[in-house]
Amino acid sequence: MRRGISAVALAAAVALGATACGGGSGDGDAAAKDPASVSGSITYWDTSDATNEAPAYQALIAQFEAAYPKIKVHYQNVPFGDVENKFKSSAQSGKGAPDVMRADVGLIPEYASLSYLAPLDHTAALTDTGDFLPGPLNTTQYNGRTYGVPSVTDTLALLYNKKLLQQAGIAKPPATWDELIADAKVLKERTGAAGTYVNPDTYFLLPLLFGEGADLADPKAKKITVNSPQAVKAVTMAKKIYDTSSLPVDFANAYDNMQAAFKNGKVAMLIQGPWSVPDDLTGSAFKGDEANLGYAPVPAGSTGTAAAPTGGHDLVVYAGSKNLAASYLFTRFMTSAQSQRFIARKNGTLPTRASAYTPEVLKDPKIAGFRPIMKTARNRVSLPQVGSLFVPLQQEYVKILQGQEPVAKGLDDAAGQFRKLLPGFTVG
Template sequence: MRRGISIAAAVTVIALSATACGGSDDNASSKPKDPKDVSGTITYWDTSDAANEAPAYKALISEFEAKYPKIKVNYQNVPFTDVEQKFKSAAKSGKGAPDVVRTDVGLMAEYASLGYIAPLDGTAALKDTSDFNTGPMNTAKYNGKTYGVPSVTDTLALLYNKDLLKKAGISKPPATWDEFIADSKTIKKKTGAYGTYLNPDAYFLLPLLYSNGADMAQPSEKKITISDAAAVKALTTAKQINDEASMKVDFANAYQNMQTAFKNGKVAMLVQGPWSVGDDLTGKAFKGKESNLGYAPVPAGEGGKAQAPTGGHNLAVYQGSGNLDASYLFTQFMTSTKSQVTIAEKTGTLPTRKSAYTDKVTSDAKIAGFKPILEQTARPRVALPQVGSLFTPLAQNYVKILQGDTSVKSGLDATAKEFQKLLPGYSIG
């Protein structure tokens, strides 16, 4: 689980600023080398699925080395669950960090604040930013600078079983949370299936917060907002979904049970991401009938706007890399339109460049389904270095609220107090 900034980490920032090879802001303004003259070996940490996605990335690396024969890439596949602590430990010590790392978009602010990754504005890594979709591009920014290049993206949507909705007499997926609850009750009454399965993970709470005009905090005002009236409304709705619309949640194994129930037709609707679709299509509700899987934006709240977090991965360059020019070229190549088209076609992940949504790419039903949803509803998480750490107390109190161990207001007040420990100088309210 992500943690806040420590004193030791702050000391590391100073040390890196003083000693990193070419690791200051001056890198961005220095004249880049001619690409054909760039040489050296760089290490790349890839967090893609080792079995199903990594082969496509390895093939691209071979193309890169053929194009730039003076540059060699030391490819290492690092499990997604391990890479955060492994990278932070290496960057902090100044030993063993990769030159380029594939990082979850939610970690960009923390890495940048700690001085672990280099600003890329003005470098070869960022040549044509206008081609990137706004949502993914915003995840790469921190304090007015760009610290990553969007590689793949995703968001949360409402996935639904078309047959079950039709059987229940529902002509279109719910557009609001109130409709979502009402439709769930209708589905249960007319089909025997449950309307939904509520995922108790705090990340999946974000659409409810956002669509009610709530968020964890407001950095511009240095305020913690997780316990304000809008957040109380969002959590009250979540509690109502749990109590009135959801299949009984097994909190010990919620995600797996949720997936099993949905793909086998025991649940009609889920708030989920594109990563789940491959698994969904293996169940009896969708196997051999992919067209039965529907895609819609997450429902809207009282504010009337449907919103969900922008997810995905960016490529970032280690501030202390001794081969910055090679790292910039590699980052540019791996996030180019051609590379993104290749990755999308081979792995089914969503590109971050507009030009990468070719006819062949959008022939994938999942990509075609999520593309307009990304454009309509995706927004970045609050840009705080401690954002990852905030999810821990939020998740703990969210579960207590859902289980009825505390009231919505008391649970959120407790969360706000824990946030205050992680956000020095922030007020509650």
């Protein structure tokens, strides 16, 4: 759980911010005006999968060093689950932090609020911004400034088993949650497969909230909205899907069981992201038959709009870096259209630049399937505490799904916990 800033941490953050503001402009000018003159060394923390993805990034770094022979990049692969605490600890102490880091998009507001990140507006790191997809670009913003450059992106979609839908006589995937419930009933009757599997992780609840025009909070109005009428409607629908259309959920091991059920044909439709596809293709329903895996936007709520959270990773520059010029150039190189095409071909991840979706990149069925779905992606609420908000909501959501408490009470209880995390916010 992410907690509030201690007095010591706040003082360190202020000092760090002052240091960064005092020493960054000259380096930025050098990177922009005469890149070939920039020299020195930087450390890069990469959080990609060490076995399957990291080799492509290491190859890309070799290309960077060939293009900028005066700059040396010290590469470190840091496990995704460890990087948040490791970075915050090193940034707060001012010792051991990387110059550039691959950061989860959901952490940008928190890091920026602590003054751990260098603002990138008007630096060599941030160029050709019009080429970025709107969803990923929006994840880099906090309080009107830019603190990251989009590297890879993702969102949630409705993945489905084409053959099961065809066997049930369903011509196309459901466009609304009501249609999903109706289709699930037909699927069960005609194929024996469950319609879906409700993931009790509240990240997967966001499409239902967004589909009702709801969110966790409203930063501009300083209101907690997780228990608004729209949110109650969204969670009521989630409970209905759970009760009528989901395979029974093992809450102790929900994700793995959900994956196993879908890839082996026991579940016909799933709200999932592109990261799951390599695993999906190992199951009996899709192995050797990748064309059987269908991609569609998440179903829409009563607003008629389908929307899912923007995920992925941005490259960020540490505010206390002693070589901002090299850090800016490295960030620009790693997020260029050419680099993103290289990574997409090697790793199968979704680029953040529109121009990177070339015919060759789109030969990957997963990338081709998710590319149009990215139009439905929207940001999570931009608050430093956003990660912490999911903890009390998760606790209440599980109780709601299990029938231990009514929807309205559960969300009211979550809102009460939100007030402790969001000082100055009122309950809407």
